[in-house]
Amino acid sequence: MNDAERRRQELLEQTRALYNDRRTIPAVHPRYANAYHYLYGKQQEDINEDTKGGTFGIRLFLCALMFAAFLTVDKQKQEVFHMSSSDIANEITKDMDIQEIWKSM
Structure with a gap:
């Protein structure tokens, strides 16, 4: 492999690394983020760090109370x-x- 081919190969690898969509997820609504991570193989620890808990549990508790x-x-x-x-x-x-x-306000 000569210098030109090696340089092209390096540029190709740099481009793949730059535009690789496996390092970050695309714009996904937070409601569907867990399903997306499950489908495309992100680790559970990373999912828990990325997503924030909702307020459903708190609201349900207050309603029950x-x-x-x-x-x-x-x-x-x-x-x-x-x-x-x-x-x-x-x-x-x-x-x-x-x-x-x-109207009365």
Whole structure:
């Protein structure tokens, strides 16, 4: 192999290294990042470092906590901020006209 062929080979390897898509993932929505990493072989440790946890667990815990509080209030026939559990349920299911509320603001 002469100098020109060797230089071409080096440039080809440098170009492949520069544009290699295996070192970083392409623009993937965070929701699908784990699936992409699973399909294309990124290690689990790298996946855990790259992706940040969501807030679903926290939101689920808070909803369960509020529901348990509502059930406790309902079972013991107590009032919270001068509202009974039936008043709370009525307010939740109340049909509201958002356009009227928006106009009144």
